Every structure is written in structure tokens, then in C-alpha cells.
Amino acid sequence: MKNAFRRFMANRYGWDELNTLLFIASFLLRLAGSHYGNGYWSRGALVLLFMVLFRAYSRERGKRRKENGAFLNAIRPLRRLMRRLKDVRHYRYVHCPSCNKTARLPRGAGKVKVTCPYCHFVYERRV
Incomplete structure (x- = not known):
């Protein structure tokens, strides 16, 4: 069968x-x-x-x-x-000021230096 x-x-x-x-x-x-x-x-x-x-x-x-x-x-x-x-409890989504793509950052990390994975623009963000 x-x-x-x-x-x-x-x-x-x-x-x-x-x-x-x-x-x-x-x-x-x-x-x-x-x-x-x-x-x-x-x-x-x-x-x-x-x-x-x-x-x-x-x-x-x-x-x-x-x-x-x-x-x-x-x-x-x-x-x-x-x-x-x-x-939403563990990550914060931020937009790149250069290309407006979204990146995911861990919450509570303080001030971090972010490199956009798409355009490789470096900027600082507080998360």
C-alpha cells in the first residue's frame, strides 16, 4: 500500500x-x-x-x-x-541617512557606529 x-x-x-x-x-x-x-x-x-x-x-x-x-x-x-x-523587544530598526535602507541594531547598546550594509556609509546612532 x-x-x-x-x-x-x-x-x-x-x-x-x-x-x-x-x-x-x-x-x-x-x-x-x-x-x-x-x-x-x-x-x-x-x-x-x-x-x-x-x-x-x-x-x-x-x-x-x-x-x-x-x-x-x-x-x-x-x-x-x-x-x-x-x-521589537530586542532590536531597533534604523534608516541609513544616505540611502534610506533599514538596518537592525541591538537595543540598549548605547551610542554605536553603524556601517550601512548597502552603501557602506558610516554614521553614529544611539539605540
Whole structure:
């Protein structure tokens, strides 16, 4: 049975971040449908679940990879914001006066000499 499943999944796309989001959205729509008693929520959840299965078992790996890449590019600013919120207790983000790029400095270090990793401009900052 294990070998049969392995043969079936050969050259299939599998699971990625977009599938995870679609699956969670399907689950939440299903919960909303059961709470509100409206069939439209459950139908929407079913459509999303079919999309997840279609993407997971698809043999067009290039297309699925492009879809996932576009999704990851779309949520990149959100991930960056989440990282900043997570690091706010330990790091301070400062902007370079020359190129306006952002650098991450440890909090509580006092006055430090900062070298911009992009333009190599040297400036002093209190953190």
C-alpha cells in the first residue's frame, strides 16, 4: 500500500504555503457555515478544498510553483512586518541617512557606529 501511494504521488506537486492558506481558509469557511447555518459558506469551503486537492495532486509543477511564488511575493511585506513586531523587544530598526535602507541594531547598546550594509556609509546612532 505504501509503495502504491508512493507511485501515485510520483511527479505530483504536493503541499506548499498557498495550499496551507487555502486549507485554513476552507476550514474557517466551514466553521462559519456551521455557525450561521447558510449553505453558501459551506459551498465556498468545499470549492477551496477542491482547489487544495487539485493543486496537491497536479502534475504541472511549474505552474503550481509560479502560483506559490506569486503568493509568497504578495505576502512578503506582511512577513517582514511580523518579524519586526516579533523583534521589537530586542532590536531597533534604523534608516541609513544616505540611502534610506533599514538596518537592525541591538537595543540598549548605547551610542554605536553603524556601517550601512548597502552603501557602506558610516554614521553614529544611539539605540
